[in-house]
């Protein structure tokens with residue numbers, strides 16, 4: 001599907017890029033540091049909590065966007081020699097016009113990081129693509145509302161939709177119920193958003209919700225566990 005938004009590339013406070021939705025006061029990441037936000041919310045509060053215990057690890061990302069979370073996950077999968085099956089959902093994949101401008105690979109040494117980033121942005125469909133015998137990636141170019149998800153499958157969910165003010169249809173009881181059904185008991189979901197209404201929607205979907213300190217510029221984030 002064609003991306004419905006007019007985009008512009010911007011620098012965030014830690015020097016990493018993000019994309020802004022022109023005219024919507026919304027970005028793909030925090031302007032206080034895209035890389036720091038991804039590391040804090042998705043990698044430290046999510047992936048690193050379970051990567052040593054669960055092998056292989058089934059991971060769902062809702063809203064893959066620039067691929068930053070996926071790229072950081074590849075680096076951790078390789079560093080920790082952990083097998084990850086990464087299912088990304090992105091109905092509006094970014095054109096090369098944008099992905100080739102993003103400066104994320106420059107933060108990590110090694111040619112393989114560029115190869116990983118390229119693969120993340122060029123593979124879609126239901127077949128897994130394997131990197132280094134560890135990271136297995138596929139991307140569904142569909143809306144999460146339309147995608148059929150396997151039940152009792154995911155150990156970890158990165159919920160990285162645009163905010164509830166921009167995209168309220170992503171933060172509903174129905175969407176969280178669908179995701180909760182796809183999670184294993186004890187599985188966790190992490191998101192940068194800590195709004196009360198969002199936490200209530202998660203609770204009604206059978207998730208136990210925890211507030212954690214947020215990344216730079218944000219007081220809190222949310223981690224939820226399927227109970």
Ligand SMILES: C[S@@+](CC[C@H](N)C(=O)[O-])C[C@H]1O[C@@H](n2cnc3c(N)ncnc32)[C@H](O)[C@@H]1O
Nearest residue numbers: 028063064065066068069092143144160161162
């Ligand atoms: C906040 S941005 C994602 C940031 C991303 N994780 C990254 O690292 O760049 C939200 C993403 O959700 C995608 N999106 C929009 N509607 C969606 C839907 N119905 N289902 C899944 N993703 C959606 C957008 O296209 C966008 O890429």
